[in-house]
Amino acid sequence: MDSLDHAIIAELERDGRISNVELASRIGLTPGPCLRRVQRLEASGVIRGYRAVVDPEALGRSFEVILQVDLASQETSVVEGFEREVAALDEVVEFKRLFGTPDYFVRVAVADLASYESFLTRRIMSVRGVGKLSSHFAMKNLKG
Amino acid sequence: MDSLDHAIIAELERDGRISNVELASRIGLTPGPCLRRVQRLEASGVIRGYRAVVDPEALGRSFEVILQVDLASQETSVVEGFEREVAALDEVVEFKRLFGTPDYFVRVAVADLASYESFLTRRIMSVRGVGKLSSHFAMKNLKG
DNA sequence: GGTGAAAGCTAGCCGGC
DNA sequence: GCCGGCTAGCTTTCACC
Numbered sequence A, B: 001m002d003s004l005d006h007a008i009i010a011e012l013e014r015d016g017r018i019s020n021v022e023l024a025s026r027i028g029l030t031p032g033p034c035l036r037r038v039q040r041l042e043a044s045g046v047i048r049g050y051r052a053v054v055d056p057e058a059l060g061r062s063f064e065v066i067l068q069v070d071l072a073s074q075e076t077s078v079v080e081g082f083e084r085e086v087a088a089l090d091e092v093v094e095f096k097r098l099f100g101t102p103d104y105f106v107r108v109a110v111a112d113l114a115s116y117e118s119f120l121t122r123r124i125m126s127v128r129g130v131g132k133l134s135s136h137f138a139m140k141n142l143k144g
Numbered sequence C: 001g002g003t004g005a006a007a008g009c010t011a012g013c014c015g016g017c
Numbered sequence D: 001g002c003c004g005g006c007t008a009g010c011t012t013t014c015a016c017c
Helices: A003-014 A020-027 A031-043 A076-087 A113-124 B003-014 B020-027 B031-043 B076-087 B113-124
Strands: A047-054 A063-071 A092-098 A104-110 A130-143 B047-054 B063-071 B092-098 B104-110 B130-143
Touching (some): A003 A020, A003 A031, A003 A047, A003 B047, A020 A031, A031 A047, A063 A076, A063 A113, A063 B092, A076 A092, A076 A104, A076 B130, A092 B063, A113 A130, B003 B031, B003 B047, B020 B031, B076 B092, B076 B104, B104 B113, B113 B130
Antiparallel strands (some): A047 B047, A063 A104, A092 A104, A092 B130, A130 B092, B092 B104
């Protein structure tokens, strides 16, 4: 992981579909060694994969909500069931367990307010162990 | 945006570096028409770009914190200054303005607890208008 | 949506530093 | 051990049906 590797990573984070020839010329290397570095970064797990970035509007997911969840119980079976069920939901874009309060942080992406009401009522409130819910609606996306 | 377009988007979200030949065969099309669809999706803005997914550990960014911010003032100049300065910080991975409380939601990725203390003190607390700060540390990443 | 041909890229191999 | 040049084979991409 020298400065060339970091340059490669920076370019591929910016545009993951750049050709190897173009990438090589940008970091100041010829295509052969450049490709070898990329392959080594992929094999070692530094580069985990490549994803297309899709406009949320086009997929009916432009309404973002930050949902904070506290469980009513911290029994192992309740915790494991909650984590498994919530992680499996398509509307859940991001899902973290936190230290302290709240117990969980969930980022949800749906089409509109009505979809969110339905999601919360039918998908979240029906999960065993759910205690307190607190929804925070995104006004504006400033980064990420 | 028919079912073939949706299939293309699903495949490219899963692997954004798949070859056009492979993509065409997966969605049941020949390479020519498949490429035309991809190009149309890119030109229309449905596909915004492609990104390499990099292991946060390799970049010294495996310590994630959810930071909630309330401003002391909602003056236009204070709000605009705060948003501009925070969005420009490398450690800030995600940044949203919310309705209600808190005013802002910030996701931060740094190397460790010491880096976070330094980030909060030197980069956030120095910004004009910052009122209440509340940090929530991620224990476990369950999705996203 | 499919076909075919030209241009460009990938990925292996070998020599040099 | 890593870079650079070369070549064979494949992919991308375009005009045309």
